[in-house]
Amino acid sequence: MPLITLRNVSKTYPPARRGEEPVTALRDINLEIEAGEIYGIIGYSGAGKSTLVRLINALETATSGDITVDGRQVTGVPERQLRQLRLDIGMIFQQFNLFNSKTVRNNVAYPLRVAGRSRAEIAARTAELLDFVGLTDKADNFPEQLSGGQKQRVGIARALAASPKILLADEATSALDPETTHEVLELLRRVNRELGITIVVITHEMDVIKNLATKVAVMDGGRIVEQGEVFEVFSNPREESSRKFVSTVVRGVPSAADLATLRNRHEGRMVTLSFRDGGASQSDVFVELAAAGVEFELVYGGINDISGRAFGHLTLALKGADQAIDGALAAVGHGIKVTELN
Numbered sequence: 010m011p012l013i014t015l016r017n018v019s020k021t022y023p024p025a026r027r028g029e030e031p032v033t034a035l036r037d038i039n040l041e042i043e044a045g046e047i048y049g050i051i052g053y054s055g056a057g058k059s060t061l062v063r064l065i066n067a068l069e070t071a072t073s074g075d076i077t078v079d080g081r082q083v084t085g086v087p088e089r090q091l092r093q094l095r096l097d098i099g100m101i102f103q104q105f106n107l108f109n110s111k112t113v114r115n116n117v118a119y120p121l122r123v124a125g126r127s128r129a130e131i132a133a134r135t136a137e138l139l140d141f142v143g144l145t146d147k148a149d150n151f152p153e154q155l156s157g158g159q160k161q162r163v164g165i166a167r168a169l170a171a172s173p174k175i176l177l178a179d180e181a182t183s184a185l186d187p188e189t190t191h192e193v194l195e196l197l198r199r200v201n202r203e204l205g206i207t208i209v210v211i212t213h214e215m216d217v218i219k220n221l222a223t224k225v226a227v228m229d230g231g232r233i234v235e236q237g238e239v240f241e242v243f244s245n246p247r248e249e250s251s252r253k254f255v256s257t258v259v260r261g262v263p264s265a266a267d268l269a270t271l272r273n274r275h276e277g278r279m280v281t282l283s284f285r286d287g288g289a290s291q292s293d294v295f296v297e298l299a300a301a302g303v304e305f306e307l308v309y310g311g312i313n314d315i316s317g318r319a320f321g322h323l324t325l326a327l328k329g330a331d332q333a334i335d336g337a338l339a340a341v342g343h344g345i346k347v348t349e350l351n
């Protein structure tokens with residue numbers, strides 16, 4: 010059974026003022042997240058991502074549909090039954106949401122104090138968590154003395170304090186620079202791998218999905234327009250909005266403007282070759298072209314590695330007789346798609 014299930018979930022917010030229209034933030038969402046996964050949810054601002062998260066941890070109630078978390082019904086149950094659910098879910102935020110007047114140690118200890126744990130237990134658990142996130146030496150500092158990445162590590166330690174099964178990360182790296190983002194993503198991978206915690210990552214950054222998630226749902230206008238393995242969605246996005254996100258991190262067939270620039274700089278016939286794991290490789294192509302006496306230059310694109318599987322699009326400028334070029338490309342055979350650029 011999946012750890013998190015949403016069936017036909019919709020959410021409509023009532024109008025804020027009289028005369029205004031209600032806002033439908035989610036429409037007929039179906040989603041299954043298995044234990045142990047890192048599940049990415051991507052969409053532009055307003056797509057409904059935060060609403061989805063607030064439904065999973067029961068901060069909002071669905072207008073219709075069913076939500077279960079770890080076998081427990083979330084929709085239509087009284088508040089007191091939601092207490093255990095909230096202990097099972099840790100959360101981290103874009104702006105970290107730390108208590109600025111508390112030390113790092115006391116920030117991490119806070120959920121344990123609220124849960125009424127003993128002093129000895131709190132001290133031991135807090136020390137263990139600070140060690141896990143690499144901030145033992147900052148235990149007595151205040152958040153304002155920390156870098157953004159360190160603050161988020163405190164946020165992660167605090168979210169893990171009550172040993173949740175699920176960690177919800179809402180734009181957790183959006184306020185960080187690329188290097189710090191990398192560090193925090195690495196920590197999240199350890200949280201998943203070493204502690205077995207299921208992670209749901211909400212983001213508008215495709216790089217985060219590419220580097221962290223195993224599965225992804227693409228949201229647009231309150232709907233999930235595409236979902237599946239990250240490799241599948243990246244290597245073969247079917248919907249327009251997925252294609253837009255993928256194009257932010259993967260160079261595909263060059264646009265008309267890019268092609269014009271490439272033609273200014275390079276001579277010859279131009280083709281884009283699309284590769285997919287299991288098919289012909291770059292070197293297969295290069296060997297055939299060289300054997301046919303075709304000169305080639307790689308002018309655009311690249312090969313990506315996602316979850317250990319390769320795919321990508323390479324645009325080549327080719328110089329040689331048309332027949333030799335066609336023969337070489339035909340000889341490479343299976344697994345690559347050739348797009349002639351005119």
Ligand SMILES: Nc1ncnc2c1ncn2[C@@H]1O[C@H](COP(=O)(O)OP(=O)(O)OP(=O)(O)O)[C@@H](O)[C@H]1O
Binds near residue numbers: 025032053054
């Ligand atoms: N409490 C609320 N009351 C009324 N409308 C809301 C409320 N929360 C969100 N909305 C509306 O629901 C839609 C989805 O918002 P949501 O915050 O879930 O999107 P999002 O994808 O998380 O975007 P962002 O990244 O900007 O937060 C938007 O049109 C938003 O204005």
